[in-house]
Amino acid sequence: MTAPAQARSPLGRAGRRLRSRTPRPFEATSLVIGLVLIAIVMVPLLRMLVGMFWVDGELTTRPIRRTLAAPGLAELLLNTVIVVVASSAIALVVGVGLAWLNERTNARMGLLTDSLPLLPFLLPPVAGAVGWVMLLSPRAGLLNDWIRGALSVVGISVEDGPFDIHSWYGLIMVYAFYAVPFVFMNAAAGFRNLDSSLEEASRLSGAGMLRTLRRVTLPVVAPSLGAGVLLSIWFGAGMFSLPAIVGTPAGIEVLSVRIVELLTFTYPPDTEVAVGLSGFVVAFVGLAYWLQFRILRRGRHAVASGKGGAARRIDLGAWKWPMRALVLGYVLVSTVLPMVALALVSLNGFWTPDIAWGELSLTALRDAVLDDPVTREALANSLGLGVVGGLVGILGAAAVALYVARRRGLLSGAVDAGIKLPAAVSNMVIAVGILLLFGGPPFLLSGTLAILFIGYLALYLPQASVAADAAVSGVGGELPEASAVSGARPFRTFRKVYLPLMTPGLVAGWALLFIRMVGDLTASAILAGTGNPVVGFRILEVFTSGSYALLASLSTVLVLVTGLVLAAVLAYTRRSSRLGVSASVGGV
């Protein structure tokens, strides 16, 4: 970044000078970065749309006709809708309940209840899915075995079960666990911003606690709840790892699984139908958007400013501890149990309900992960892609965010919207588009790390952008201006003011991207292969070949890596006295 030596202008013109202070090269670079980032999402998307009508150089409706004639299409669509809608509905109830307890009542337990419900966010779904299989598989499931043990004590003996993860309820439950954080995060923000005198006014009007909740609290936070549900639908529609690992063995096939199957496990890959099916995913998410828009419009929501009202918490009285137990119990079941299962199976060396507690060792873990050349390569690739991809993503997004924040205008608005657009399109769809565009000629990137890099970048761009926005907005308009007025040149302002203030937010954003990229399965399933293995792909491969200890070990390593990075970054951002991660995890 260069700093043109500008003459100090008299104070009267300071305002104008400050606004145009950014050196041109910096702006131009930011703009180019922004456009490139947008292009790697938009072009593949367009390519995919075009692919529905244009095959081998001619206009045709064949992909659409073939898609509509795909075997079991109706069941496929119905399954997807059932899983996504049911899990979103459950997530709505659970997420709102958790958020309400945490934000509006005295059941909150500080950081514990603030952040724990978000944990599934940071646990790769692949690992979670595998963990649940190990817990609730009808015969060998650890939890099932423990329950059977408990039942036999009271004289009831059963052969297998009582639960089966490979079932409708199992699939919906696992989806819901992963959808809850979306609702929780948005609902918590809504409750937090709610002026508590709105509730108090209702109480004084003669409405009890429940009536107040129904007539005042929930309607006021409805927009936040809508956003949460929308995200959970978006997440569910494009989710691949959960249905592949939990649903497929039960014979429940959903759209995303079929798409991947057509692209990677079919030879030759049937791109036409895959593209056609992706169209359904787009339509599904689009419908959810439209519905949310309609519902919120009907309520004519205008957010009233909560002046003055300090948030007062409802005293649950005797219910406080039972409610706390409920929250902790939820966290235990949704997050801790699957992690424990993964760790146990990988330490035990093979998957059995009869854990040899005395002989747990790291041997199996080492055999499975470090001594296996393919896994080692996959791990190295994933970590490398996570570090570099996260860095490139967050820095690019930061440049764009800075540019957008300082140049409010049509172009910058468009760039900002463009960079966040992938959030509206399912991961699955973007990955398919990237495979179509970059996999074939003239790029021929299929099976390389480069296509994975592009894929990850495109997929997680909106998250990078939201995190970078948060980091930039923390700097505000006046701090750099104060620096400029104090006589600092632009470069000095950037170095002394922007950078130190933005760094914690950017580090948190990087961590989020890293976690997402390392734990990714969607793009990995579509874009990776034996030539460019990554952890997600390897997990899928191991899953199909049925080696459970290896599966558990891989997942454990994934959880460990994720957890370590998260802990380190949390410690760092805490010390910088910023809740960077929880802020940047938000917004997706």
Place this chain on the structure above:
Amino acid sequence: MDVQSTRKTPDPVVRVEHLAKRFRRRDGSTVHAIDDVSFEVHAGDFVVLLGPSGCGKTTLLRSIAGLETPDQGTISFGDRVQFCARRDINVPPERRGISMVFQSYALWPHMTAFRNVSYPLESRRSGRKHKPTIASRVREALELVGIPELEQQYAAQMSGGQQQRVALARALVSNDSLVLFDEPLSNVDAKVREQLRIELLALQRELGFAAIFVTHDQSEAMQLGSRIAVLQEGRVAQLASPLDVYTKPASRYVAKFIGTMNEVFGRVTAIKAETAVVDTVLGELTGRIGAESVAVGDRVAAMWRPESATVSTSDPVAANRLRGELKASLFVGTHTEQVVHVDGRDVHVLVPGADVLGSGSDVWVEVSDVDMLVLPAEDA
């Protein structure tokens, strides 16, 4: 502050007895937000809770509403006990049958003005059924506060003053005998505030509800209150009519909080009936004793209001006279503010109309012994 001993035959609308509420701060220390407060509010009373920031006004009001749970004491409305720490009674806010106007208006953003106002009628058991009655009562309330045309507007589509009127209509619509106000006028601009004050007072006279009104604006308190309760660190320092609070403050704290006071410290040398002679650095001053506990030899403050003093060049006649130099004279239209330098300290005087003396002249400041107040020194 003692409980009023003269029990009137109809029960007071509100009776608060020995109420106390402590908060635990983050650092572990405790704050006595309310510290043994007792008072009564009768039908038609307009009691203003006045005090500096943090003295416990909001906490007291919220305790009466049932939004805060006190640690000790009793609150009853009429003959119904609402809260009693000893007997473990705590009626939830929705069953106390009172109304409240909040500082932030607290209008529900997803409801129109009409729906906001009809809500209390729908929520209270008695009124849930008759739709037409509800509608006519809501219209009546909106008309009462002068905004019948805003019925279908949402809160975000109204000005601050209009929102405050809706909040008022919502509080009045159920015709409760007690309405609480927590600084309801602090978010609207000065002109509107003045207007709303007048209207509020007229409404209160017309409808006859008892009001408890929190403010830290002393002129608002003087204007609105039939009685003012001056709070000091969780205690009621004085509860009396505005005139009494102004002219007969019970302590230095009250005297200095309401209006401005000149003050000089000294020791009591003699007491004669209601008056005390105080030996101060400005000489001997004679004044009315404002508190019972003053005795010969006590350290006290002699205090007087700027407007009860006069400045003249002629020979003084009043009981208290101070010789000084007129330092500044600021004409502000209705009156003139003067600063007289007496023995190295500034004495403020307020005279009506324009001043005729030029600054620098030697003058006498005179205060009658009725206007000079003698109060214990160590309470503020």
